[in-house]
Each structure stands twice: as structure tokens, then as C-alpha cells.
Amino acid sequence: MQRAIYSIIFTLALPLIWIRLLWRSRKSPAYRQRMGERFGRVRTPDSFDPERPVIWLHAVSVGESMAAAPLVAALQAERPDLQFVVTTMTPTGAERVRRQMGASVIQHYAPYDAPWIVNRFLAAFRPEMLILMETELWPNTIHLARRRGLKVLLANGRLSEKSRRSYARVKGLTRSMLRQVHTICAQAEEDAARFRELGAGAPLVTGSLKFTLHDADGQTRPLAAIQAWKGDRELIVAASTREGEEAAVLAAWRRCLEEFPHTRLLIVPRHPERFDQVFELCAGAGFATGRRSRAESLESTTRIVVGDSMGEMMEYFACADIAFVGGSLVDTGCHNVLEPAALGLPVTIGPSRFNFAAICELLENAGALRSAADGGELGNIWSELLADREARKRMGAAGKTVIAANQQSLKLTLKEIGRLLL
Numbered sequence: 163m164q165r166a167i168y169s170i171i172f173t174l175a176l177p178l179i180w181i182r183l184l185w186r187s188r189k190s191p192a193y194r195q196r197m198g199e200r201f202g203r204v205r206t207p208d209s210f211d212p213e214r215p216v217i218w219l220h221a222v223s224v225g226e227s228m229a230a231a232p233l234v235a236a237l238q239a240e241r242p243d244l245q246f247v248v249t250t251m252t253p254t255g256a257e258r259v260r261r262q263m264g265a266s267v268i269q270h271y272a273p274y275d276a277p278w279i280v281n282r283f284l285a286a287f288r289p290e291m292l293i294l295m296e297t298e299l300w301p302n303t304i305h306l307a308r309r310r311g312l313k314v315l316l317a318n319g320r321l322s323e324k325s326r327r328s329y330a331r332v333k334g335l336t337r338s339m340l341r342q343v344h345t346i347c348a349q350a351e352e353d354a355a356r357f358r359e360l361g362a363g364a365p366l367v368t369g370s371l372k373f374t375l376h377d378a379d380g381q382t383r384p385l386a387a388i389q390a391w392k393g394d395r396e397l398i399v400a401a402s403t404r405e406g407e408e409a410a411v412l413a414a415w416r417r418c419l420e421e422f423p424h425t426r427l428l429i430v431p432r433h434p435e436r437f438d439q440v441f442e443l444c445a446g447a448g449f450a451t452g453r454r455s456r457a458e459s460l461e462s463t464t465r466i467v468v469g470d471s472m473g474e475m476m477e478y479f480a481c482a483d484i485a486f487v488g489g490s491l492v493d494t495g496c497h498n499v500l501e502p503a504a505l506g507l508p509v510t511i512g513p514s515r516f517n518f519a520a521i522c523e524l525l526e527n528a529g530a531l532r533s534a535a536d537g538g539e540l541g542n543i544w545s546e547l548l549a550d551r552e553a554r555k556r557m558g559a560a561g562k563t564v565i566a567a568n569q570q571s572l573k574l575t576l577k578e579i580g581r582l583l584l
Contacts, residue, residue, distance in 0.1 A: 206286055210268060216287050216288060233572065237579065248269055256269055297319070304342050319347055340361050345582065368570070372500050374569060385481060388457065398428070399428045399485050407488050408440050412443070414544060415427045416541070450466070453468050454474070484508055491512030495514055504565055506559065507557075510534065513535050530560035
């Protein structure tokens with residue numbers, strides 16, 4: 163009954179969802195593209211072979227897509243007979259899939275969770291298995307997949323206390339949904355415990371797939387234009403910043419300039435539609451500001467660069483001496499702290515970390531990460547690190563050690579997928 167009510171409400175909300183997509187497309191035109199895929203217009207490319215088995219993997223955006231990439235690559239190597247349909251909710255996630263997986267998968271926008279939309283998608287691709295990434299739990303999608311005989315697995319499962327409370331408000335619907343998932347591979351024991359509280363059977367703790375994303379073989383190279391602009395000066399990279407954070411980052415950096423006047427700053431906003439806004443903020447603060455997209459015009463007098471590009475975060479980090487990871491000075495739970503740690507950088511964040519709580523704790527306990535309560539404290543931490551090159555090296559080495567010690571997740575997740583596919 164609860165799922166029926168949910169389905170009615172969701173279907174009635176579809177016109178509002180359509181309007182919201184159009185509104186978002188004003189700043190990010192990619193939201194207007196291929197909108198029909200979200201509402202049941204299924205696109206099966208010429209490369210699709212209806213005779214080959216299909217795995218549907220759903221990853222909402224960039225972070226989940228990056229975590230999915232090594233999993234897809236490993237499955238493709240083990241089972242070359244499989245086809246993969248990888249769905250995302252955001253254009254940035256779709257672009258990440260194209261960049262990392264290319265033509266080896268079919269990239270499609272995820273069908274919205276109305277029964278008639280999901281059924282059209284399932285009928286077109288006829289997958290044998292559905293792999294959901296992290297917290298992408300949709301009642302109708304899971305129910306209809308099970309009704310068609312699909313195996314359902316949640317990979318890299320994560321459930322913050324905030325999300326647990328939200329799901330608990332519709333406990334009956336949540337319990338029914340979780341009981342239809344064959345296997346939940348949780349990132350940490352805390353996540354598994356929250357899933358159990360909501361009614362899941364026996365989640366497995368497999369660790370985070372995000373530990374397998376990174377640059378263990380040292381393939382990432384600094385961006386030549388940014389490296390040339392930086393020269394022999396120290397560079398702080400503020401990555402994946404959200405609205406409200408850039409002003410605090412600028413204040414923290416200004417604090418550093420009192421002792422280290424030659425330090426440079428590179429800010430990479432999380433969302434492309436904010437590139438211009440952040441550029442204007444930095445320039446309006448009185449600093450000579452440049453853009454990655456106009457790297458040829460960067461001069462030695464340019465103090466700040468706005469990273470207005472997609473898919474180059476690791477290359478930005480490769481230029482840095484200190485990393486700040488955004489989504490943490492505002493209450494959005496922090497973004498991926500493992501990327502800078504993998505490159506041997508000291509990692510700094512604000513107080514909000516619920517999206518990466520277990521990983522932040524691991525890095526912090528190892529001495530690889532430092533957390534600031536606010537922008538003022540962040541500036542003090544940066545100043546301490548700028549003054550102590552050896553401390554930066556120790557933090558960077560500690561981060562690499564943590565990543566090397568947590569590589570089991572991919573192997574354990576593949577084992578569960580193989581068991582279900584038998």
C-alpha cells in the first residue's frame with residue numbers, strides 16, 4: 163500500500179520535475195539534453211546486442227560513477243560476454259561515464275521511479291542484474307527489477323545518520339525495499355548497522371570501492387599550464403567547492419598571505435554552472451584572477467585560478483602542495499578526500515564530513531587529514547603546513563599508506579556479484 167501511494171505521488175510530481183529540469187538547464191544547458199530518457203524514451207544504440215546478457219549499473223553522479231569505473235572494468239575483464247548499461251542522474255555524472263568507460267558501456271540517463279517509466283527501460287534492455295551504487299535506493303525500480311527476476315546488489319553502500327532518519331520516516335516502505343535487495347555491500351560497519359536498523363537482512367562490510375580509484379601506478383601528470391603558472395611557489399587547491407564556501411576559502415587564503423605572500427590558490431567549483439560566479443567573486447575580492455579555460459593568458463601576477471573544466475581534478479591535485487576538499491565548510495557532507503590523499507597531499511577539510519565519515523576518520527587517525535571548524539581555523543592550518551614542508555610530506559605519506567591498506571573492497575564486491583550471477 164505504501165509503495166502504491168508513493169507511486170501515485172511520484173507520478174503526479176513528474177510535471178514539477180520536468181519544470182525543475184528546465185529551470186536547472188538555464189545555468190547548465192546539459193540538463194535540457196536527452197530529457198526524454200528520464201521519462202521513458204529509451205535509447206538502444208546500434209551496438210546493443212539483445213542476445214548478450216546485460217548488467218544495469220546505476221550511479222547518480224560523478225562520485226558514484228568514479229567508484230563504479232574499476233568495478234565495471236574488472237567485470238568486463240572477467241566476463242567479456244556481458245554488456246553494461248550505466249545510468250546517471252546528472253550531466254556531470256554522464257560525462258564522467260563517457261570519459262572513463264567510453265564506448266565499452268551504454269550510457270543512459272536513469273528512468274524516473276514511476277512504474278510505467280521503469281518498466282519501459284527494463285523491457286528495452288532486459289538486464290539480468292541491477293547494481294546500485296552507494297545510496298541509490300528507489301522503491302519501484304527495485305520492486306520491478308525483482309519482479310522481472312533480476313538480481314539486485316547495492317555496491318559501495320553508504321548510509322549516513324541523516325539519511326537513515328529520512329528513510330525511517332517511511333519505515334514500512336523502506337523495509338520492504340531493502341528486503342528485496344539480494345546483497346548489500348556496505349562501506350563500513352556503521353553503514354551496515356544503519357541498514358540493519360531499517361530492516362535489511364545481513365549487509366556485508368566490504369569497504370569502500372573509492373579506495374581502488376586512485377593513482378597507485380603514478381600515471382597522473384600535472385597540468386603543464388597550471389604548473390608553469392605556479393612555478394616554484396606553493397599552491398593550495400580548493401576542490402569541489404560549494405556555494406558559500408569560496409568566501410571562506412578566500413578568507414583562509416588571505417590569512418596565509420600575511421606570512422606567505424607568494425602562495426597561489428586554485429579553486430575548482432563543484433558545479434559548472436557556478437564557474438562564472440566564482441570567477442567574479444575572486445576578481446571582486448581584489449585578486450588578479452584567471453581561468454583554466456584561458457590558461458594561455460595566465461601571468462605571474464595572476465594570484466588565483468578558477469578551475470573551470472571537468473574531469474581534470476586529479477591533474478589539478480598533481481600541481482598542488484596542499485589540498486582542501488569542499489562540501490565540508492557547508493553542511494553537505496564533504497566530497498572525495500581520497501583523490502588528493504592518493505597523490506600524497508596533505509588533506510584539509512571543514513567540519514561537515516558525513517558523506518565520507520569513515521574514510522575521513524581513517525585518514526585523520528593516520529595523520530593524513532586535518533579538519534577545521536571554520537574558515538579562520540582553516541587559514542591557520544594552511545599557514546602551519548606552508549611553514550613545515552616535512553609535516554606536509556608526513557601527511558602525504560600517511561594518506562598513501564591508508565589507501566594501500568584498504569584495497570580489498572573490489573575483490574569482495576566482485577565475489578558477491580559472481581555469486582549472484584551463477
